[in-house]
Amino acid sequence: MSAGVGVDLENLWIRFGDFVAVRDANVHIKGGDFFSFLGPSGCGKTTILRAVSGFLEPSEGNVLIGGNNMKGIGPNKRPTALIFQNLALFPLMKVWENITFSMEIKGASAKERRKRADELLDMIALPGQGDKLPSELSGGQRQRVAIARALCAEPHVLLLDEPLSALDLKLRQHMRTELREIQQRVGITFIYITHDQGEALTMSDDIAVMRAGVIDQIGDGKTIYNDPATAFAASFVGENNVFRGKVLEVNGNEALIRTNRSGDLRSRISTANIGKMKVGDDAMMFIRPEALDLAPTGTKGENFVTAQVTHEEFEGNSFNIFMEGDGGKEIKVAIPNVGQSFDDHTGQAMTLEYEVDNAVVVPAGELAAE
Amino acid sequence: MPRFLKEFFNRNGTLMGSLMLGLVLFWTVGLIILPQLSMLDFSFRPNLPPPEIGGPKDVYTLENYKYLIYGPEGGSQDYNAVDLRVFFRTIVAAICVTIFNLILCYPIAYYLGQTKGNHIRILALMLIIPYWINEILRAFALRIIFGESGVLNTMLVGLGIFDTPFDFIRNDIALYAGLGYAYILLMIFPIYNVIESLDHNQIEAARDLGAPWWRIHKRVVIPYAKPGISSGCTMVFMLSAGALAAPQILGGPSSLWFTQLIYQQFNDNSDWPQGAAYAIVLLVTCILLVLAVMRLFKVNMGDIGK
Numbered sequence: 065m066s067a068g069v070g071v072d073l074e075n076l077w078i079r080f081g082d083f084v085a086v087r088d089a090n091v092h093i094k095g096g097d098f099f100s101f102l103g104p105s106g107c108g109k110t111t112i113l114r115a116v117s118g119f120l121e122p123s124e125g126n127v128l129i130g131g132n133n134m135k136g137i138g139p140n141k142r143p144t145a146l147i148f149q150n151l152a153l154f155p156l157m158k159v160w161e162n163i164t165f166s167m168e169i170k171g172a173s174a175k176e177r178r179k180r181a182d183e184l185l186d187m188i189a190l191p192g193q194g195d196k197l198p199s200e201l202s203g204g205q206r207q208r209v210a211i212a213r214a215l216c217a218e219p220h221v222l223l224l225d226e227p228l229s230a231l232d233l234k235l236r237q238h239m240r241t242e243l244r245e246i247q248q249r250v251g252i253t254f255i256y257i258t259h260d261q262g263e264a265l266t267m268s269d270d271i272a273v274m275r276a277g278v279i280d281q282i283g284d285g286k287t288i289y290n291d292p293a294t295a296f297a298a299s300f301v302g303e304n305n306v307f308r309g310k311v312l313e314v315n316g317n318e319a320l321i322r323t324n325r326s327g328d329l330r331s332r333i334s335t336a337n338i339g340k341m342k343v344g345d346d347a348m349m350f351i352r353p354e355a356l357d358l359a360p361t362g363t364k365g366e367n368f369v370t371a372q373v374t375h376e377e378f379e380g381n382s383f384n385i386f387m388e389g390d391g392g393k394e395i396k397v398a399i400p401n402v403g404q405s406f407d408d409h410t411g412q413a414m415t416l417e418y419e420v421d422n423a424v425v426v427p428a429g430e431l432a433a434e
Numbered sequence: 435m436p437r438f439l440k441e442f443f444n445r446n447g448t449l450m451g452s453l454m455l456g457l458v459l460f461w462t463v464g465l466i467i468l469p470q471l472s473m474l475d476f477s478f479r480p481n482l483p484p485p486e487i488g489g490p491k492d493v494y495t496l497e498n499y500k501y502l503i504y505g506p507e508g509g510s511q512d513y514n515a516v517d518l519r520v521f522f523r524t525i526v527a528a529i530c531v532t533i534f535n536l537i538l539c540y541p542i543a544y545y546l547g548q549t550k551g552n553h554i555r556i557l558a559l560m561l562i563i564p565y566w567i568n569e570i571l572r573a574f575a576l577r578i579i580f581g582e583s584g585v586l587n588t589m590l591v592g593l594g595i596f597d598t599p600f601d602f603i604r605n606d607i608a609l610y611a612g613l614g615y616a617y618i619l620l621m622i623f624p625i626y627n628v629i630e631s632l633d634h635n636q637i638e639a640a641r642d643l644g645a646p647w648w649r650i651h652k653r654v655v656i657p658y659a660k661p662g663i664s665s666g667c668t669m670v671f672m673l674s675a676g677a678l679a680a681p682q683i684l685g686g687p688s689s690l691w692f693t694q695l696i697y698q699q700f701n702d703n704s705d706w707p708q709g710a711a712y713a714i715v716l717l718v719t720c721i722l723l724v725l726a727v728m729r730l731f732k733v734n735m736g737d738i739g740k
Contacts, residue, residue, distance in 0.1 A: 117642060119638060119641075119642075138641070139641050140642065140643075140644045140645060145642060146642045148635045148638070148639060150635055152633060152635035152636045152639040153639075154654060155658075156657045157653075168653075169645050214643075217643050
């Protein structure tokens with residue numbers, strides 16, 4: 065297998081008429097990394113992928129693969145292979161012909177191709193299935209054939225456009241592990257497009273969170289999840305409770321926020337915004353449902369929130385309490401189910417407690433749609 | 435009653451069902467099969483004046499078929515060279531027209547099928563509208579274009595490409611152009627229908643895997659479009675081999691089309707049995723040829739209906 069090479073996007077702009085699909089993207093993807101673009105549909109992530117694969121010329125800026133500028137180089141000449149959302153296997157070719165299509169183009173003999181196909185079929189755990197047609201395979205098997213077909217071209221960079229979205233939940237979770245394993249085995253760079261934060265967090269070395277053509281934040285999964293740079297990143301990745309307000313005090317990397325509904329609350333400032341937030345700024349503070357804990361009702365303080373319980377639900381691994389929150393949004397609290405008894409609190413006021421370090425504040429901004 | 439018939443009646447009701455079934459049967463049996471059978475019957479009978487029909491001389495004979503091969507009895511030649519030459523020329527020319535049409539129509543059908551946008555509908559309409567005009571009028575229009583003092587010659591001479599007008603009609607160019615143009619839609623639309631349903635991602639996938647454009651067509655698009663291509667080719671071949679108007683109007687004075695011979699036998703010679711035999715030979719040859727080509731390219735009969 066070929067070694068993975070880095071991919072750089074330099075001041076990348078992509079416009080369709082007046083519409084700006086990608087706005088000044090600057091990304092450095094290290095060779096051999098599993099890199100994900102995470103964002104809602106229509107955020108421009110697929111457009112970026114098409115620019116890397118060569119199906120689309122950027123309006124401005126450059127795509128560099130392994131340090132080489134790809135300007136004017138067609139998709140059939142780039143060291144990339146793309147796995148399509150609908151896989152796009154050739155329905156009239158047998159599985160082994162599908163897998164070795166790239167070798168056929170280079171003029172490899174049928175014997176050579178058959179041998180390589182058998183090796184790859186072994187790798188994707190489908191030995192002996194080469195003579196079937198794609199339509200005779202299950203969804204997960206087709207998925208693996210698409211991966212084998214792309215890997216057979218010996219790309220330096222593999223591009224994946226939401227390839228798991230058509231699979232059912234169990235298979236999707238299984239394929240996550242498998243994709244990650246394949247990536248580590250072949251050692252090439254994977255660029256993965258998804259709107260599913262679970263996929264991005266479990267598989268990726270680094271993630272770029274995208275919103276409306278703009279990259280909001282780039283970082284590893286833990287950074288994105290624990291230390292979001294923007295309100296959008298905080299609300300799109302995982303579940304989060306938002307408290308709107310104004311900055312009342314700033315002390316180093318902590319701030320006191322006068323929230324609209326829940327009094328003055330203390331929070332850590334997200335790393336990307338330290339030194340940038342001033343007293344009086346509009347701010348949004350986020351606390352994860354799992355970071356909130358029940359406290360004696362009526363306790364007051366800079367890390368206590370009191371609110372009315374609207375409803376509760378039992379999710380199996382947790383009891384979820386929903387309380388009246390800010391701007392029509394509810395505050396969600398997840399109490400791990402460790403066999404304790406649990407009373408119905410609907411209609412009562414309850415007080416919640418959190419560690420200041422588990423709350424994060426960012427400048428007020430657009431939230432992810434629910 | 436077979437199950438599919440029972441389901442058919444359940445779905446449509448007895449009255450509607452019988453009506454539809456009756457009309458289809460009338461169409462296929464009454465208007466296609468019976469006339470053809472009667473032609474077949476004619477072709478094996480001698481050409482007799484009306485009083486002798488049904489008389490002792492009205493027996494089955496192979497005379498009419500022999501005539502195509504050997505000519506009139508006691509004739510000067512061993513073979514009916516004139517008619518046979520016309521026959522083979524017709525078949526070969528129909529094959530050429532079909533191939534020419536395929537080469538011309540495949541790119542158009544591919545473009546129409548794989549391009550998105552409203553202008554595609556306008557383009558398709560522009561292809562269809564000329565066919566609102568009668569076939570004979572279209573043939574005459576081509577005659578005017580290709581004529582000695584026609585638009586094309588005036589232009590070519592005016593531009594200095596030719597010194598004297600070129601005789602497109604005597605050289606059969608007008609005939610081939612007319613035949614090709616007459617059935618162009620029957621080639622474009624079956625191919626367009628199939629290519630339209632081809633997932634564009636497959637073309638991009640092939641390109642992404644390194645395939646140059648011709649390779650994409652060879653390995654991805656054409657195999658996929660095969661049912662449409664065979665359907666279009668069959669129709670164009672059958673119809674051009676059986677065309678009458680275009681050869682009549684656009685053919686040169688020395689070049690006969692086999693259908694014109696059939697026409698002469700029926701109308702000018704009043705020899706229906708002879709005409710029927712010629713027609714049967716043409717039909718059977720065309721069918722066998724189509725079946726052979728389908729076999730060669732591994733096309734199923736069912737694919738053609740797609």
